[in-house]
Amino acid sequence: MNREMSGSQKFWQIVASVAIIVYTVVPLLWILNMSLKSTADRADGKFWAHNPTLENYQLIFTGGAKDLFLPALRNSIVVAIAATLIAVILATFCAYAIARLDFPGKRLILGTALTVSFFPVISLVTPLFDLWRRIHLFDTIPGLILPYLVLTLPLSIWTLSAFFQQIPWEMEQAAQVDGATSWEAFRKVIVPLAAPGVFTTAIIAFFTAWNDFVFAMSLTSDHARTVPAALAFFTGASQFESPTGAICAAGVVVTIPVVLLVLFFQRQIVSGLTSGAVKG
Amino acid sequence: MRPRRTRALKPLLGGCLLALAVSGLTGCGGDAGGTDTLTWFINPDGGGASPTGGGQAQLAAECSEASGGAYTIQVEQLPNEATDQREQLVRRLAANDSGVDIMSLDPVVVPEFAEAGYLVDVPEQYIEDFTDDRVQGSLDASQWNDTFVAAPFWANTQLLWYRKSVAAEAGLDMTKPVTFEQIIEAAQATDTDFAVQARRYEGYTVLINALVAGAGGSIVQNEGASAEDTQLGLDTPEGKRAAEIIQELAGSGAVGPALSSMNETNALNMFQDEETSGFMLNWLYVYAAMKENDLSFLDDIAWTTYPRVDADKPAAPPFGGIELGVNTASRNKDKAWQAISCITSAEHQKEYMLGTGNAASRSSVFDDPQIQEQFPMADVFRESLNQAVQRPRTSYYGDLSTAVQRTWSPPEQVDPNRTPAESTELIMKVLRGEALL
């Protein structure tokens, strides 16, 4: 890619970049500004918060909404991380086997993963609720982690098996010819090649678990309630007041960790997804 | 070389299982608390979770204190909307969650919860305490099949709020009962607005029910009947009369620009607009809100009982408020009733009314000089509470209300010849589980 860029190419590239950036950040800036507006300014119809105040953040961290928000934040973190780790570890083995090994039932596994990822989450909710209330998993952390695997596992299996197909298996075969077993070849040759893909998958799985709304809303009530569900049931000061400020502030707070993840690991996420990890 | 492979794999798998097990343990740790901690699910009342906010949380703190260590009441807040509150509670109750002891219940969920066996009957020794000195509306709301299943806590109804100058200009004598039609005409004549609630939400059912009842009918004619045997009173002269009033309201040009998006807050905002403010149907809280907003024409505002549908029939003000119930799965039922007895004492009801503007269910509280001073409408309000009519009492209330809202929306398209019949058909289908909602 050492072609010279013409002036107009440069211009259009800049226009395209700016357009994409504006498109992406406007809703973010908007909710940030909303969270900084006081109750009086909220309906001023302006984009920017002209008299920024932290009162909404006080409300969720130390004020009236603290008991709704802080436990939900903790639950979200615990559940999302657990569901991600379990899914990625299991999916790595599974995807390797599917992409690499010849064994009967491969299609069955992929088909199952596909079916599971098809199944509308809402359809799982009623039977799970019924079972959970009988075995006392309702409104517990594991009661959420298990169904979250429904979201993260198939996604991880598919992403990873697509990813593993890009890996040059000749290297593994070469290792096997050199006397290594399948397992050794897997560990010594493939794992380093696959690591970026696994990492990307972990981040995607984390985002998926972090994002869930339906399970959290239906299978919890307050002990295990995560942030998205808590947001939907935030209460205003009274029955006739809406909790807009608290929702926006809480929305900003839960956005910070994912933005940090993206900022720190952007290179890994993108290179994991784009390079196929093997071109060099 | 083969066996090595297996060994290498095992620790990893073990790790996953361990992770599952560990997360299982931490999750189960949530059910902490001693035997004398009572959890009270409260609806938002302006006091939040603060023990000094003047709301239910403050009552909880005070009663915990007064119990001398017998129990501590911990509050959990329910969502804003009555339908969301019900949903939250149903999920927990259906899960036999012993983490719910006391519940603040909207009157409309009492039959459903009682029928499903989620509510404990009020023990004999408390019945006198909970029924003595109560307004009729809250006594009605606390029973199901002639058994007390909840304790009356606070009581609400709507008043007709109006501007004295507007009524005078229209020549309306507000000392006598007025009808909906008179108000519509007065608003038209004075070019002012009559603010009511007709968005597709619970508040619209409140209005429709009050109209049917005001015409002398009732939406459900045989309360307590099973879903199949329910007889509806909508496709009747009374139901048609209610539809007529909605039609007149919608076509009057005196209900503001967007009748179909009016809720309590919109209605209050409209009534606070000096240019067009004339009449409004709304709950008690609006008075405190208007005072707080330093409304310039506060002196011009007055109130009277809910309007009549027909001049010769008594008005049927809607009943609202909160009853307190005890969960069947609670492990502290005795202490829960003790706590409820403390929460609903005359002293606490007065304190709660002063703190939140939510009116007492005890009649005597309204005679209190402090109450009389802060709520100049106390006498009218108490009288209304005694006349107040319940919304349909059926264990299928939620479905029924949604079906009513669906068929009567938007109000501009209500037709007395069609709407009540269509509404009846949909409700019956819904009750029989033969239609989606």
Add this chain to the structure above:
Amino acid sequence: MSTRTVENHLSDRARDERRLGWRLAGPAFVIMILVTFYPILQAVYTSLFKYRLTDPDQREFVFLRNYGIILTDPLWWRAFGTTTLITVVTVVVELVLGFAIALAMEKVIYGRGLLRTIVLIPYSIITVVSAFSWFYAFATDTGFVDPLLNKLSFGLFPADFDWFGGFWSAMVPICISEIWKTTPFMSLLLLAGLTQIDSAMEEAAVVDGATWGERLRKVILPNMKSQIMVALLFRTLDAFRIFDNIFIMTAGSHDTSSLSLVAYNQTISRTEVGLGSAVSVLLFCCVVIIAMIFVKGFRVDLAGGRK
């Protein structure tokens, strides 16, 4: 049995591979089965009953009647139409927009890192948060969209237009929020496809004098067909199950209910779990049909990794 022949040696290796295959893939498979097998069967079973959670005594076996009720109910078909509309609109827009963004991400030289970072952000944000942001942006009281459009149109556009007051206008913020949130997923998958195209092939096409459009049609698109199809498959299935945005923005008023919302309303709000399970099963069938169309019709195949 253990005569040492070349064939037996080979099949020994194959057996070995088989065992390893199941050892590696087994745990994930078992968990998937456990957490979905029970619920799926239970949903099918429950759908044959008239069963209300708060009225368990009235539970009654009705066989397929729930399905009949649903399929003859206009509400189901309206929700079906709404869901299909949202799916088609959002997926098409996302494909075009996602492809444009993927191209930009690949070609842009200045600020490429910034661009890639920023594009990842909507994808990472919680749908509910995005829904609230767009909801407040379009709301008549708190929003900036109405005042902005009013200003841009020199007052032609009403300053207090109620976006959530009608079906078509409510579709706008719902679709925008969905598109904003999920286009990055699409563009990242497409970018993965783009970068795998052999640049020599593209350079050769340039040397042959192919225009950009020809390169797109003849080189770029055919070479990333499988990525496009996978991206489309995932997004279509996902969009068809749309729930969060609608729940937050309109809660289904003005016929904006999606099929997932209909299922939620029956099972969670009404606690009519029999009817609700039937809705869930039907929704699942819709999704399976869509997937079949992709897998059989467009030959999307991820399993054939090692041919």
